[in-house]
Amino acid sequence: MAIDYGEKRVGLAITDPLGIISQPFLTIEIKSQKELIKRLKFIIQENTVGLILVGNPLSHNGQATKMSRKIAVFVDELKKAVSVDVQLWDERFTSKYAVNTLKDVGLKKKGSKIDQIAASLMLEEYIKSQSSNRV
Structure with missing residues (x-):
């Protein structure tokens, strides 16, 4: 599972059972960190998640940002x-790519x-x- 953590919302994505295909899953409005972790x-339990990736929004030169410290x-x-x-x-840049993806399929932001x-x-x-590391 991947988490795109924001100030107001958290976007989630999961894979298919084989771990081959990524798909958008859910957006959670953040009311409190405690409530978010509970959800x-x-x-995680309902979807038998084995790994959680949390997006780290580093600066263009790879340095920590204010948001990456919160994350x-x-x-x-x-x-x-x-x-x-x-x-x-x-x-870095995933939100920008996401906006472009929505534009490419004709959807508004x-x-x-x-x-x-x-x-x-x-x-x-x-x-x-991970697949490029396989022999």
Whole structure:
């Protein structure tokens, strides 16, 4: 599962059961971090998630940003709450690609869909990186 963490919303993406295809899944409005983690725990259990990627929005030169520092705190809390491996993943430009993807298919910019698509693009990048490591 991939998480595109934002100030107001969190976009989620999951893979098919074989872990081959990434798909947008859900957008969660953030009311509190505690409530978000509670919902994520339920989703993880219901979908037998084995790995969680959390997008890390680094700057163009790879440096930490204000948001990436907030995400690091969220990741620490999530790791304490779940027994699944949680990893940060470089998500530079995924939101921009998500907007372009929506434009390409003729849809208007919709916040919740952008978050899901950004998470899906991130998860797709991860899947590709893992398949390129196979012999």
